[in-house]
Amino acid sequence: MIQTIRNFFIALRQIAVGDKKYYLWVSLLSFLVLLGASAYISQLNRGLIVTAMRDQVSWGLYISNFTFLVGVAAAAVLLVVPAYLYNFKPIKEIVLFGELLAISAITMCILFIMADMGQPLRVWHILPIIGAMNFPASLLAWDVVVLNGYLAINTAIAFYVLYRLSIGKEYKMSVIGPLIILSIPWAVSIHTVTAFLYNGLSSRPFWNASILAPRFLASAFCSGPAIMLILFQIIRKLSEVEIDNKAIFKIAELIAYAMGINLFLLGAEIFKEFYSGSIHSAPIEYLYFGLHGHNKLVPWMWFATTMNITAFFLFMFPKTRENFTTLNMACLFVVTGVYIEKGMGLIIPGFIPDTLGEIYEYTPTMQEILVTIGIWASGALLYTFLLKLAIPVYTGKLRFFSKAQIVVARDIMSRRMALVHPETPVTDLIRQMIEKHLSGAAVVDENNRLVGAVSDTDAISLEIGETAGKTTADVMKPPSAAVLQDVRIQDLGKILAASGTNLLFVVDGDGQPLGTVAGSDVLNALENIRQE
Amino acid sequence: MEQDESRQRGMHRRDFLRGAALGLAGLALPLDRADASFWEAFFQKHFREMNDEEIKQVISRLEKEYAQKFKKQIEIGADKPIPGVLYGYGLDLSRCIGCRRCVYGCVAENNQSIDPQIHWITVLRFRKGEKWVDLENSEKYYSPEKVPEEEYFYMPVQCQQCENPPCVRACPTQATWKEPDGIVVIDYNWCIGCRYCMAACPYGARRFNWGAPNRPEEKINPKTHYLGNRPRYRGVVEKCTFCIQRTRKDPGRYPACVEACPVGARKFGNLLDPNSEIRYAIEHKRVFRLKEDLNTSPKFYYFFAYGR
Numbered sequence: 001m002i003q004t005i006r007n008f009f010i011a012l013r014q015i016a017v018g019d020k021k022y023y024l025w026v027s028l029l030s031f032l033v034l035l036g037a038s039a040y041i042s043q044l045n046r047g048l049i050v051t052a053m054r055d056q057v058s059w060g061l062y063i064s065n066f067t068f069l070v071g072v073a074a075a076a077v078l079l080v081v082p083a084y085l086y087n088f089k090p091i092k093e094i095v096l097f098g099e100l101l102a103i104s105a106i107t108m109c110i111l112f113i114m115a116d117m118g119q120p121l122r123v124w125h126i127l128p129i130i131g132a133m134n135f136p137a138s139l140l141a142w143d144v145v146v147l148n149g150y151l152a153i154n155t156a157i158a159f160y161v162l163y164r165l166s167i168g169k170e171y172k173m174s175v176i177g178p179l180i181i182l183s184i185p186w187a188v189s190i191h192t193v194t195a196f197l198y199n200g201l202s203s204r205p206f207w208n209a210s211i212l213a214p215r216f217l218a219s220a221f222c223s224g225p226a227i228m229l230i231l232f233q234i235i236r237k238l239s240e241v242e243i244d245n246k247a248i249f250k251i252a253e254l255i256a257y258a259m260g261i262n263l264f265l266l267g268a269e270i271f272k273e274f275y276s277g278s279i280h281s282a283p284i285e286y287l288y289f290g291l292h293g294h295n296k297l298v299p300w301m302w303f304a305t306t307m308n309i310t311a312f313f314l315f316m317f318p319k320t321r322e323n324f325t326t327l328n329m330a331c332l333f334v335v336t337g338v339y340i341e342k343g344m345g346l347i348i349p350g351f352i353p354d355t356l357g358e359i360y361e362y363t364p365t366m367q368e369i370l371v372t373i374g375i376w377a378s379g380a381l382l383y384t385f386l387l388k389l390a391i392p393v394y395t396g397k398l399r400f401f402s403k404a405q406i407v408v409a410r411d412i413m414s415r416r417m418a419l420v421h422p423e424t425p426v427t428d429l430i431r432q433m434i435e436k437h438l439s440g441a442a443v444v445d446e447n448n449r450l451v452g453a454v455s456d457t458d459a460i461s462l463e464i465g466e467t468a469g470k471t472t473a474d475v476m477k478p479p480s481a482a483v484l485q486d487v488r489i490q491d492l493g494k495i496l497a498a499s500g501t502n503l504l505f506v507v508d509g510d511g512q513p514l515g516t517v518a519g520s521d522v523l524n525a526l527e528n529i530r531q532e
Numbered sequence: 533m534e535q536d537e538s539r540q541r542g543m544h545r546r547d548f549l550r551g552a553a554l555g556l557a558g559l560a561l562p563l564d565r566a567d568a569s570f571w572e573a574f575f576q577k578h579f580r581e582m583n584d585e586e587i588k589q590v591i592s593r594l595e596k597e598y599a600q601k602f603k604k605q606i607e608i609g610a611d612k613p614i615p616g617v618l619y620g621y622g623l624d625l626s627r628c629i630g631c632r633r634c635v636y637g638c639v640a641e642n643n644q645s646i647d648p649q650i651h652w653i654t655v656l657r658f659r660k661g662e663k664w665v666d667l668e669n670s671e672k673y674y675s676p677e678k679v680p681e682e683e684y685f686y687m688p689v690q691c692q693q694c695e696n697p698p699c700v701r702a703c704p705t706q707a708t709w710k711e712p713d714g715i716v717v718i719d720y721n722w723c724i725g726c727r728y729c730m731a732a733c734p735y736g737a738r739r740f741n742w743g744a745p746n747r748p749e750e751k752i753n754p755k756t757h758y759l760g761n762r763p764r765y766r767g768v769v770e771k772c773t774f775c776i777q778r779t780r781k782d783p784g785r786y787p788a789c790v791e792a793c794p795v796g797a798r799k800f801g802n803l804l805d806p807n808s809e810i811r812y813a814i815e816h817k818r819v820f821r822l823k824e825d826l827n828t829s830p831k832f833y834y835f836f837a838y839g840r
Contacts, residue, residue, distance in 0.1 A: 047766040048725075049648060049743035058730040058740060118725015118740065118767025121574065125705040125724055132578045132706045132722070140704035140728050202826045203698060203734035282668055292668075356654060356689060356736040357667030 007400040014398060015385050022388070029381040036374010039367045040115060048118060050367045056360035057351040059116070061368045064343035065375070066112040068223070069105045070194045071216065071342065073150065075224020076102035077187030078254060080180060089448075090247035096394065097235060098228055099158045100386045102187075106151040108379035115371050139197045146190045153183045158390075166393045166400040168411035170485075170508075191216050204350045205280035209272075215265045216342065221258035222311075223338035225251050226331040233328070239391045242416055242436065249322050252330075256315035259334065263312055266341075283349035286359075296361045297348060300340050307337035396515075409492055410485040412525045413506045413515035417442055422451065422473035429454060429472050440503040442513040443476045449511040452476035455501060482507050485514055492522050569593060578706065579719040579758070590721075591758060598763055606754045608762050611780040613713035619774050619831065620714075621787075622799035622813040623688060626836040629795055630655055630679045630686030637792025638690075641775060642761040643753055645745030652772040653690040653789060654736065660685055665822075690789075691716065691737035691772035692822060692830030702732035708769070714803075714831055715774050717759035725767040734823050735830075738771045774800070803831065 018026070043050050053060045076098040083092040114120050125131040126144055135141040157176050164171040195216040198207035229251055236243040270288075273281040285291050290298050314320045314330035321327050353359050364372075392398035396415055418432040418441035433441055433456065443452035454476050482505045483495055496504060496519055504517045572593055577586065591608045598606040635653045644650040656670040660683055663669070670687075680686070697716050700708055707722040708729055730738045744766040756762040757777035764770050775787035779800075785791075790798040801808035810833070813819065817835035 047741070047743040051742075054742065055730065055736070055739055058727045113726075116726070118727070118769075119723065119765070122705075122722070122724045125578075125707070125722055132581070134701075134704050134706045137701045138704040138728070140702065140726065144704065197728075198731075201698065201702070201732050203732055279668065350731065353668055354736055355667075355734050356656060356672065357670050358672055358736075 010398070010400060011389055014392065015388050018388065026381065026384065029377045029384065032377035033374050033381060036371050036377060039370035039374065043115070043367060043371065044120075048116075050365060052362050052365045052368065054360060054362075056354040056358055057348060057362040059347050059351070060362055061344070061364040061372055062112045062116040064347045065372055066109050066116075067194060067346060068339050068343045069109045069112070069379075070147070070191055071220030071338070072224045072227055073102045073105035073109065074187045074191040074217070074220050075228070076154065077184050078221055078225050078258075079228070079251070080184060080187075082250070082254075088247075088250065090244035091250060094232060094241075094243050094247055096158060096161055096390065097232065097387070099154045100390060101228060101231065101383060102154045103151065103158060103386065104379045104383040106147055106154070107382055108375055109147060110151075111375045111378065112372075115375065139193065139200050142193045143190075143197055146186065146193050150183070150186050150190050153179055153186060157183065158386075162390055162393050165396075166398065168399055168408075170410070170514075188217065191220050198346070198350060201350075203355055206283035206349045207346075209269060211265055211269050215262065215269070218258050218262035218265055219338045219342050222255050222262055222334050225255050225258075226311075226334045229255075229331050230328065230335075233324070235387065235391070239387075240395050240397075240416065241391055248327075252315060252321040252327055253318075255330075255334065256312070256321065259308070259312045259315055262338075263308065282353055286352050287345060287349045291353065292359060294352075294359050294361050296363060297345065301345055304337045304340035304345060307333040308341065311337060407489040407525055408486045409483050409489070409504070409506045409517055410514065412489065412521045413485075413517045414521065415515045417505075417513065417516050419444055419513070420454070420472050421445070422471065422476065424472045426467045426470040426472060426475060430467070438516075439518070440505075440516060441472075442505055442516075443472055443479075444513065448513075450479045450482055450505055450507050450513045453479050453481060453503075453505060455503060479505060481505060482511075482513075483517070484509070489522060489525050492517060493526070496522060569597060573721065576721050578722050580706075580709070587758070594758075594762070602749045602752050602763070604749060604752065604754060606752065606756060606762070609755075609757045609777060609780075610759075611757065611776075613711050613715075614780060614782060615712075616802075616804055618714045618803040619693065619779060620801060620803035620808075620810040620814075621693070621774065621832045622810050622819070623832070623834050624797040624799070624813075624817075624837045625685060625687060625834055626838050627795045627797035628655075628686045628688065629797075630657060630674070630681075630684070631794065633792045633794055634688055634789035634798065637788040638772070640751070641753055641778075641788035642772075643747060643756065643763055644739075644770075645741065645743075645747055645764075646751070647746045648741075648743050650739045650741070650745070650770070652737075652739065652770075653688050655686055655688045657681075657684050657686050659683060687834070688789075689735055689737070689822065690832075691774075692735050692828065692832040693772075693774060695829040695831060696827060698732040698734065698826075698828060699729035699738065702728045704728065711759075713780070715759075715776055716771075717773055717776065718769060718771065719759065720762070720764050720768045720770065723768040725769065727769065729769055734826050734828060738769050740769050741766050 051060060079091055079095045079098040082088040083095040114123065117123065126133055126141065128135065133141050133144070135145070157179050160176055161171045192213045195213035198204065199209070199212040202208055229248060232243050232248060235241055270284070273284040282291055286294065287297055287301050289295070311330045311333035314326050314333070321330065348362055352361070396413065399411065416436060416438065418429070418436055418438050420429050420432065420441050420443055422443055422445070429441060439456040441454045442450055443454065445451045454472065458475050458477065481499045481501045481503065483492065485506050485508055487495070492504065502519045506514045506517055508514055576590060579587070582590065587610055591610060595606060595608055632655050635651050635655060638652050642652060644652065654672055656667070656672055657674040658666065658670050665687065693714055693716055695714070697710055700710055700716060704726060705722060705724055707724070708716060708718045710716050725740070727740055730740060741764055745764050747763070752763070753761060755777060757780070760773045760776035778785035779787060786800055790800045799809050799813050801810035803810060805811065813835055814833055817837060819833040819835040821830045821833060
């Protein structure tokens with residue numbers, strides 16, 4: 001019990017204490033949240049009449065944002081698949097941040113639905129058992145099930161991993177493996193069900209197209225990862241987390257495929273609507289060319305289309321997607337493009353013209369925009385707090401108390417290290433060590449087993465001598481300074497003294513390196529134990 | 533006996549779960565509104581889950597609330613469907629003159645909000661001799677000096693009381709359903725205001741209370757039905773119920789729109805009675821239903837008694 005309380009305060013402190021930039025960011029977000037909250041309170045008091053929605057266009061900005069964010073949440077799966085199924089290590093290390101993003105995105109989805117409800121206090125009516133959930137007839141009931149399920153799965157995975165790391169243990173795949181496998185079809189399901197929500201309505205010809213679900217998935221798999229790419233770059237800039245360029249470029253490559261499919265599906269839709277030219281093409285005509293002189297969405301749609309096509313080309317060529325300036329431009333373009341296309345560009349034309357042919361042009365009111373900003377800010381705040389807690393746990397800086405206070409190598413090691421292969425050119429090896437400010441590199445074979453080590457003194461001697469044409473194999477030393485992960489700290493000191501180096505590699509039972517322990521780490525840990 | 537006990541236990545568990553969940557939700561409520569009737573309203577069960585006694589209690593609470601609010605006695609009925617009755621509606625387009633008396637008759641009867649304005653009937657105006665029922669080019673806000681106008685014809689649209697209603701399927705909380713007499717109704721105390729039914733309705737028949745409904749006390753029709761024209765709340769959906777408060781009485785009355793029509797364009801009756809006027813119209817006139825291709829199977833038949 002006392003441990004739990006102590007750990008709670010450790011977590012609280014971790015979130016509450018930060019540097020100036022952190023406080024500035026958090027207060028900016030809090031301000032926006034308050035702004036949104038005050039707009040929402042006035043909506044609560046006066047009703048949804050403060051929005052621009054009316055009987056003709058009965059859903060607007062809130063449901064648009066909801067739809068976009070379901071896609072962002074679903075896209076976390078794009079990271080999970082290669083990470084766990086194909087064991088693509090560079091992505092595996094960052095999948096946690098993707099899952100935290102999914103948690104934040106789903107939370108925002110739920111907030112948008114709440115903001116859109118006429119009677120939010122009655123939300124319990126939708127629950128099974130205590131309410132009267134219309135399952136399986138209503139697709140909205142399905143959406144409640146899959147979205148909350150997805151939130152639960154991702155929360156369980158992320159928090160289990162963080163919990164294990166925080167008490168200094170590796171997580172067990174036997175525990176979360178099944179959950180991870182489950183999360184893959186589940187992520188597809190949240191977006192499919194959300195598409196079916198619109199797709200299933202015969203009253204709305206614009207939505208009633210079987211291409212909608214595939215389009216949803218394709219556009220989600222471009223915009224979601226694009227948001228992550230930007231966030232990953234911010235994370236690695238502001239923290240000690242290492243995110244390999246390989247992972248970033250791999251994700252960018254996946255976006256290129258998704259983008260291509262997305263544009264193809266859009267083209268197929270446009271062809272069908274305009275070539276067949278039935279009265280059901282009125283909404284898409286409204287969208288791209290205007291209808292009976294009403295054309296408020298037209299400039300937005302062409303803007304979005306331009307953004308998407310430009311982004312597609314930037315992602316397609318390795319030269320532009322592996323250059324951070326053009327890559328970030330492409331990410332911004334695709335996020336903007338998809339936000340318009342499947343937000344307002346999808347919801348509004350479902351209602352224009354309405355079922356009796358009336359055209360009511362919808363432009364969100366200031367109140368709607370403020371509530372929307374407030375919800376986005378709460379999502380960003382949640383993600384910030386989650387990262388603030390997760391990053392130090394992940395890098396090993398933050399540890400919680402657990403029952404057994406036996407400190408072993410794994411608890412104090414640093415997960416940052418340079419991993420090279422024997423055939424890696426020496427020039428690459430040196431660059432990695434300099435870039436990451438490391439005093440040693442682990443040399444691994446194709447099975448990721450430790451076969452040698454390069455220390456900074458070895459590297460210095462290389463810098464003085466001739467590097468051209470040499471590979472790591474020429475300079476590495478046998479891995480004499482490797483310890484198993486569960487060696488107790490008291491023994492580490494002795495091993496360090498005996499090995500004559502300042503850097504020990506920590507390996508698991510298979511001989512795969514997990515991290516490094518420096519003399520200073522051991523000294524710090526011993527001092528901490530003495531004080532307690 | 534044993535079975536009875538286990539059923540009771542089941543009920544207890546259910547009630548407990550509900551209580552626990554709602555208790556938590558209740559913590560977030562504004563305190564100044566937390567009087568007893570507020571909580572009773574909050575915990576009110578789904579209409580079809582209540583027994584007659586519970587319905588009576590709810591109605592007496594609502595009548596008290598309404599009396600306080602409107603300073604007059606409002607009677608809330610809960611008449612059940614009459615066995616052997618399936619309501620159907622006919623509308624003779626060759627007679628309709630587009631005067632909108634049905635619209636105003638409906639509003640006078642059904643206690644819609646005056647400001648913001650809510651109408652359950654929409655009358656559309658089409659130009660003769662062009663396309664036929666070309667909704668996209670129809671006019672809803674026509675206002676000539678005099679109707680009918682030579683070059684136009686008119687088509688009133690209201691809830692079509694579909695046999696296969698897409699709105700009922702869409703509702704996530706079962707707050708709207710089709711009664712055995714074919715009327716699609718809404719429990720205004722169960723609707724969460726998500727408006728998915730409005731997206732699902734192909735006839736633009738459903739109305740949402742975007743703001744608090746407003747209606748002067750003297751204009752309140754005190755004869756109401758729980759599932760029909762009783763005063764509504766902000767944030768819930770409403771629509772035509774074929775005047776359930778009139779038509780379910782025995783002897784019943786025609787819906788207000790039928791009574792208001794000056795040219796007898798509106799017909800109403802029991803589809804199961806071979807001698808009813810509506811059956812006569814269906815069997816002898818060229819009837820059609822709106823958006824037949826959607827397979828909603830409306831019980832609202834348009835027809836032409838004579839050509840013009």
